[in-house]
Amino acid sequence: AQTVTQSQPEMSVQEAETVTLSCTYDTSESDYYLFWYKQPPSRQMILVIRQEAYKQQNATENRFSVNFQKAAKSFSLKISDSQLGDAAMYFCAYMGQGGSEKLVFGKGMKLTVNP
């Protein structure tokens, strides 16, 4: 079974600084998708960024970018120019290529942004 590990339960960053959130996963599949989801205190989960495993180029969405290392099974999220609104729980998630489209989530990481 696939597993997703987020080893840092909490992090903090100063406003306008850069922070990197780490995630590792375990799978025997060669094709899959990886996601970072954000869950603000209101609890509605929203997608931050998505990466297809077959693409070597790292995904980027404005201030958010990933460092995808397929061989190391590592998928970290970099947030540049951190803003107060970035404060939330961040979850790394995995979706396999075949079968169910279910997401396998890590335990999450709480990000605090200090003004």
Add this chain to the structure above:
Amino acid sequence: GAGVSQSPRYKVAKRGQDVALRCDPISGHVSLFWYQQALGQGPEFLTYFQNEAQLDKSGLPSDRFFAERPEGSVSTLKIQRTQQEDSAVYLCASSLGQRETNEQFFGPGTRLTVL
């Protein structure tokens, strides 16, 4: 509506009671997912529908949990004879059902407390 809605937002049940949680997905979304999120944890997959067909129910923790989506739109998650360990936030998500655009859109969740 514009997003996924869930009702009720909060539910308190006495141990042994039956509960029903409702999910209204985004109009036109083929796939619908239920996840269980315990306090301080990442969401865990319960079950998945494609239209009215329940394609994966491998995450349902016991036969007390039952989900349906009879007309391929609204879904209900029913928990019979609730127990304290069922206390969690139950998240519903929907997607277009195509792997190329596989973003899952989440509802606000139903917080279930079993006394």
